[in-house]
Amino acid sequence: MIRFSEVTKLYPGQGEALKSLSLYIPPEQMVFVTGHSGAGKSTLLRLIALMENHTRGQILIDGINIQKVPEKHRYYLRRQIGFIFQDHRLLNDRTVFDNVALPLVIAGYDHKDIPRRVHAALDKVGLLQKEKKRPLALSSGEQQRVGIARAVVNRPPILLADEPTGNLDPKLSIEIMRLFEEFNSIGVTVVIATHEVEMAKALKHRIIALKDGRQINFGAELPNE
Amino acid sequence: MNDLKKPALSLQQKFQSWWQTHLRCLMASLGQLMQSPASTILTVAVIGIALALPAGLSLALNNLAHMTGAMDTTNTISLYLKKELTDEQVSQLQKKLETNAQIHETVFISSDQALKEYGQTSGQGDLIELLGDNPLPAVFQLTPDKDQSPEQLDLLTAQLSKLAEVDQVQFDRQWSRRLHSILQLLNKFSTVLSILLILSVLLIIGNTIRVGIQSRIQEIQISRLFGATRAFIRRPFLYSGLLYGLFGGILASLLLLISYSMLAEPFQQLISNYQLVSPSQAGSFTKYCLLTIFGGAFLGVISSWIAVSLYQKDLENSEFT
Numbered sequence: 286m287i288r289f290s291e292v293t294k295l296y297p298g299q300g301e302a303l304k305s306l307s308l309y310i311p312p313e314q315m316v317f318v319t320g321h322s323g324a325g326k327s328t329l330l331r332l333i334a335l336m337e338n339h340t341r342g343q344i345l346i347d348g349i350n351i352q353k354v355p356e357k358h359r360y361y362l363r364r365q366i367g368f369i370f371q372d373h374r375l376l377n378d379r380t381v382f383d384n385v386a387l388p389l390v391i392a393g394y395d396h397k398d399i400p401r402r403v404h405a406a407l408d409k410v411g412l413l414q415k416e417k418k419r420p421l422a423l424s425s426g427e428q429q430r431v432g433i434a435r436a437v438v439n440r441p442p443i444l445l446a447d448e449p450t451g452n453l454d455p456k457l458s459i460e461i462m463r464l465f466e467e468f469n470s471i472g473v474t475v476v477i478a479t480h481e482v483e484m485a486k487a488l489k490h491r492i493i494a495l496k497d498g499r500q501i502n503f504g505a506e507l508p509n510e
Numbered sequence: 511m512n513d514l515k516k517p518a519l520s521l522q523q524k525f526q527s528w529w530q531t532h533l534r535c536l537m538a539s540l541g542q543l544m545q546s547p548a549s550t551i552l553t554v555a556v557i558g559i560a561l562a563l564p565a566g567l568s569l570a571l572n573n574l575a576h577m578t579g580a581m582d583t584t585n586t587i588s589l590y591l592k593k594e595l596t597d598e599q600v601s602q603l604q605k606k607l608e609t610n611a612q613i614h615e616t617v618f619i620s621s622d623q624a625l626k627e628y629g630q631t632s633g634q635g636d637l638i639e640l641l642g643d644n645p646l647p648a649v650f651q652l653t654p655d656k657d658q659s660p661e662q663l664d665l666l667t668a669q670l671s672k673l674a675e676v677d678q679v680q681f682d683r684q685w686s687r688r689l690h691s692i693l694q695l696l697n698k699f700s701t702v703l704s705i706l707l708i709l710s711v712l713l714i715i716g717n718t719i720r721v722g723i724q725s726r727i728q729e730i731q732i733s734r735l736f737g738a739t740r741a742f743i744r745r746p747f748l749y750s751g752l753l754y755g756l757f758g759g760i761l762a763s764l765l766l767l768i769s770y771s772m773l774a775e776p777f778q779q780l781i782s783n784y785q786l787v788s789p790s791q792a793g794s795f796t797k798y799c800l801l802t803i804f805g806g807a808f809l810g811v812i813s814s815w816i817a818v819s820l821y822q823k824d825l826e827n828s829e830f831t
């Protein structure tokens with residue numbers, strides 16, 4: 286469950302990226318956040334992922350007011366979230382296996398359990414054969430899927446994806462969206478930021494449309510709270 | 511807060527995974543250092559030298575202090591007697607001295623005895639025999655009472671020199687006192703130098719770690735995003751710092767060992783020539799090496815802790831990029 290109450294994010298010198306935004310995403314929902322470049326989509330995801338602090342308002346994740354959680358304890362909330370970057374953000378000096386294993390190592394999983402879980406995640410994205418490769422030896426689509434495997438390996442209840450199909454051809458894009466739907470079907474909350482409004486519409490999930498840091502009516506019905 | 515997605519672990523399993531984590535981290539840090547051997551060796555060399563200097567200096571000063579300490583306990587006042595004294599006069603003087611509360615022990619060395627001893631220690635007995643006439647005066651060697659303050663001893667010396675039977679009073683204390691004050695000065699100098707060098711070790715390791723952090727910023731940020739604790743992010747750098755300090759300490763100990771073995775022989779010579787008390791080298795040398803190694807490791811951990819903490823504050827206050 287994600288709730289924003291009149292959330293404002295001010296970048297000093299850049300103005301407000303989000304302007305008194307209120308929204309509610311119930312558990313196990315799949316939503317698209319759409320809008321033109323600069324609308325505030327990435328900012329929205331980054332606030333949920335605790336990558337940065339909002340300026341005003343209140344953000345609740347699983348009922349927890351994140352502003353009240355000191356940095357020291359935020360790691361726990363961050364482990365509930367898988368994040369997929371448009372530019373992948375893989376560690377290029379490590380193998381695919383090690384990249385995907387990172388969240389498990391961080392969470393302190395027993396080292397005996399790690400290979401099994403990593404293989405399951407790589408299998409899910411169809412990259413089992415490439416586990417020993419380095420990210421730069423892979424295509425952009427493959428790198429994106431490594432990023433997805435890394436985000437889901439820890440089975441987080443919330444998955445955030447920032448332009449996950451931005452660099453990919455339409456066929457691959459649909460494949461990746463199907464993957465997200467699969468995760469969503471087993472109870473994962475999925476929030477996808479994309480400027481490709483048409484694709485979002487075609488997939489018939491809820492759409493949160495942003496413009497200049499505010500939500501605009503996109504005709505998508507609001508869920509019952 | 512409990513991690514629900516983690517299966518409950520027994521205490522033994524927990525310890526095992528803790529141990530595993532740290533061992534892996536240590537190995538990873540070691541691997542990282544070996545990835546750039548040249549700069550690692552250079553850094554370790556600088557740390558080693560910076561640690562060897564204060565360690566060597568304080569080892570040397572400690573030994574000197576030990577030696578002069580030993581001299582203090584053998585403090586004697588030598589009363590050189592006038593030549594023309596009769597035996598009667600000498601024994602009267604001896605009684606006087608023995609009843610003096612400030613004097614612990616009185617030993618009489620007649621001029622014949624003095625000559626014999628001189629012949630033995632100098633190996634020039636024959637030569638002296640040739641001289642015929644004994645040039646050495648009779649001596650009373652007095653050991654003052656231990657509790658005497660330097661002022662009291664000065665007073666005692668002054669009184670003794672006024673005695674009619676006495677030609678000259680020689681008090682070794684003055685020499686040792688001068689040595690003492692020189693040593694004190696050297697000690698202060700060494701303390702200041704040690705503090706400066708230890709600070710420089712802190713800075714060297716801290717800066718090396720800072721550079722290491724900068725080259726791994728992306729990894730740190732990704733780890734943090736996926737829920738790494740502060741300790742998790744700090745850990746590999748603490749191990750790097752530990753290793754730098756440890757290796758630096760080991761190198762410093764080697765340098766101490768080399769310089770000691772080079773100095774040992776002339777030092778022994780010095781000791782036997784001047785009849786000084788040999789310091790208890792073996793024990794304190796090992797102690798100093800261990801102290802240097804563990805001190806180095808400790809400094810390494812402290813400085814990397816500071817470097818990482820400063821960076822983490824920055825990281826947590828800045829935007830994710």
Ligand SMILES: Nc1ncnc2c1ncn2[C@@H]1O[C@H](COP(=O)(O)OP(=O)(O)O)[C@@H](O)[C@H]1O
Pocket residue numbers: 296299301302320321322323324325326327328329829
């Ligand atoms: N790190 C940042 N520092 C300063 N301004 C930023 C930063 N990130 C985003 N912004 C500004 O915030 C606004 C929203 O950006 P963003 O959330 O990235 O939009 P979108 O992802 O919808 O393209 C933009 O005007 C952008 O310039």
Ligand SMILES: [Mg+2]
Pocket residue numbers: 326327328447
């Ligand atoms: Mg964006």
